[in-house]
Amino acid sequence: RLRRELARKLTTGWPGIPGESRAADQPVAAFASASLDRLGRKVGKKGRRFRSLDDDDLHELRIATKKLRYAIEFFAGLFTSAKAQGREARSLQALRELQDRLGDVQDIAVAPALLVRALVPRAEWPALPPRKRLVERARETYGRALAVKPFWR
Secondary structure, eight states, rough: OOOHHHHHHHHHHHOTTTTTOOOOSSSSOOOOOOOHHHHHHHHHHHTTTTTGGHHHHHHHHHHHHHHHHHHHHHHHGGGGGHHEEEHHHHEEEEEHHHHHHHHHHHHHHHHHHHHHHTTGGGGOOOOOOHHHHHHHHHHHHHHHHSSSOOOOO
């Protein structure tokens, strides 16, 4: 009986305080869709004017990308059509790649400070890839990630 009641609550929502809208009052799929939409908008907003973003902005975009990816992984089982599953797989692949590309940019942003802190002589520093090239690769990946249609709608 408890399992049936819990399943019903997850699909129809919990009663809330009269006059207040709460996440728990929504069916779980509606809550998931709204959450994924919100996180997707954050990724879109943080990536505007991509080429002019500084290292801190790109790191914030990476964090937003990670949150969206984890939310997609968490809620994916709610959307089971073949079409949704295909879009989900494309979304996750694009977001993983974007995280990796943004991670490359972050790595070269923090590398000099880490090398100084580790007392590595400047003459022994490894050659770091040009930031501009890494940012351009990340921007291209960002465009592909945004082009994937949401699977939760």
